[in-house]
Amino acid sequence: MTLLIKNGHVLDPATETDEEIDIFIEDGKITKRGKKLKCKAERVIDAAGSYVMPGFIDLHVHLRDPGYEEKETIASGVRAAAKGGYTTILAMPNTKPVVDNADVVSYVHKKAESEGLTRVLQVGAVTKGQQGEKLADIKGMVQAGSPAISEDGKSVMRTDLYREAMKIAAECKIPVLAHCEDIHLVQGGVVNADEITQKQGLAGITNSVEDVIIARDIILAKETGARLHLCHCSTKDSVTMVKQAKADGLPVTAEVCPHHFTLSTEDMVPYDTNYKMNPPLRTKADVEALRQGLKEDIMDVIATDHAPHTKQDKNQSMQKAPFGIVGIETVAALTYSELVLKGYLTPMQMAEKMSYNPAKVIGSDRGSLEVGKDADIVIFNPKKTYQIDKNNFASKGRNTPFDGRTVTGEVEYTICGGKMIYEKEMTGEKA
Ligand SMILES: NC(=O)N[C@@H](CC(=O)O)C(=O)O
Numbered sequence: 001m002t003l004l005i006k007n008g009h010v011l012d013p014a015t016e017t018d019e020e021i022d023i024f025i026e027d028g029k030i031t032k033r034g035k036k037l038k039c040k041a042e043r044v045i046d047a048a049g050s051y052v053m054p055g056f057i058d059l060h061v062h063l064r065d066p067g068y069e070e071k072e073t074i075a076s077g078v079r080a081a082a083k084g085g086y087t088t089i090l091a092m093p094n095t096k097p098v099v100d101n102a103d104v105v106s107y108v109h110k111k112a113e114s115e116g117l118t119r120v121l122q123v124g125a126v127t128k129g130q131q132g133e134k135l136a137d138i139k140g141m142v143q144a145g146s147p148a149i150s151e152d153g154k155s156v157m158r159t160d161l162y163r164e165a166m167k168i169a170a171e172c173k174i175p176v177l178a179h180c181e182d183i184h185l186v187q188g189g190v191v192n193a194d195e196i197t198q199k200q201g202l203a204g205i206t207n208s209v210e211d212v213i214i215a216r217d218i219i220l221a222k223e224t225g226a227r228l229h230l231c232h233c234s235t236k237d238s239v240t241m242v243k244q245a246k247a248d249g250l251p252v253t254a255e256v257c258p259h260h261f262t263l264s265t266e267d268m269v270p271y272d273t274n275y276k277m278n279p280p281l282r283t284k285a286d287v288e289a290l291r292q293g294l295k296e297d298i299m300d301v302i303a304t305d306h307a308p309h310t311k312q313d314k315n316q317s318m319q320k321a322p323f324g325i326v327g328i329e330t331v332a333a334l335t336y337s338e339l340v341l342k343g344y345l346t347p348m349q350m351a352e353k354m355s356y357n358p359a360k361v362i363g364s365d366r367g368s369l370e371v372g373k374d375a376d377i378v379i380f381n382p383k384k385t386y387q388i389d390k391n392n393f394a395s396k397g398r399n400t401p402f403d404g405r406t407v408t409g410e411v412e413y414t415i416c417g418g419k420m421i422y423e424k425e426m427t428g429e430k431a
């Protein structure tokens with residue numbers, strides 16, 4: 001199979017390419033790049049007016065298989081990922097059973113491979129059953145192909161155990177993806193602790209719930225030499241601490257989710273559980289600090305924390321409904337609309353934070369459009385303005401606060417290993 005992508009604006013952080021060139025793909029690999037390539041191809045895509053970026057890599061997805069297939073399946077999850085522009089995603093281990101051994105890692109990898117769409121890498125849990133008491137078989141899971149460990153959904157509160165896990169991660173040369181939440185400080189909180197939520201009579205989650213564990217984990221990374229990647233950072237002090245850690249030369253990276261850089265508690269529809277996620281939406285000051293942190297490259301990665309739940313699960317009180325929202329099909333448009341169009345990120349930084357940097361976090365050589373690389377590519381139209389419609393999601397999850405929101409920027413094609421894994425039905429003119 002040969003494919004020629006013509007006239008697109010290529011954004012490739014690896015080679016610092018930011019210009020209109022053509023890309024030629026043969027047998028799943030990028031074999032030629034240049035201006036006005038003259039190659040015979042079985043298929044030609046005219047990408048004029050669109051950005052051609054390395055396929056997006058999401059370090060934070062909940063696929064819910066095994067155990068919660070009513071929320072999402074691997075099949076629906078990878079379809080949603082392909083639609084979102086993703087060629088690689090990392091699946092979090094808070095499933096039923098928890099992914100705490102090599103067998104479950106292999107189960108997910110086999111199932112995902114049989115779908116033949118977005119590549120899935122299964123993250124291993126830190127402790128057995130995510131119980132926080134005994135370490136999981138970290139080495140076994142790494143041998144089975146886990147790119148990282150994480151206790152996502154909670155923090156390992158036993159600091160001694162977490163330090164042991166970090167030592168093993170350092171030995172295995174894999175990062176620890178840290179969900180930062182001091183469970184003893186949560187005290188029944190369901191939304192951010194501020195004046196707006198207090199007026200609604202809802203129990204609050206303070207910034208300290210997140211910040212004390214971020215501080216702890218940075219200190220442990222310093223002692224153990226483990227690579228620490230901070231998940232879903234939501235507070236202004238998280239940015240300050242990551243900045244300091246980097247200044248100290250520590251191997252610390254951080255991700256921000258689209259909901260945290262787009263919405264504050266001021267935007268919440270009271271008692272609508274589609275605004276309930278962990279960490280919660282914070283104040284405007286936090287949102288601005290996250291945006292600045294992304295702009296200044298203190299915050300490295302945009303990840304979705306795609307967390308599908310059923311209508312039934314979400315259709316409960318604010319107290320009872322589970323935390324989490326979907327995000328993998330809306331992240332590119334939100335990043336472009338909220339960060340690029342508003343002047344926080346250049347289009348190149350968008351490619352860095354959605355592909356090149358996440359690849360580096362897991363030590364992967366993807367996230368690049370160099371000649372010789374697997375052809376993992378996303379073609380993104382930055383002109384198209386439209387309304388998000390949750391009923392068009394490929395995900396089983398409909399739990400989004402962004403339904404009906406007007407955004408700009410649309411994924412047109414996703415190519416994974418030279419194979420077209422998503423193609424928008426082209427209707428009419430390019431907007
Ligand atoms: N983010 C969430 O609100 N929920 C996640 C868990 C997590 O990412 O901590 C989930 O699994 O639903």
Ligand SMILES: [Zn+2]
Binds near residue numbers: 152179180231279
């Ligand atoms: Zn989490």
Ligand SMILES: [Zn+2]
Binds near residue numbers: 092152305
């Ligand atoms: Zn998560």
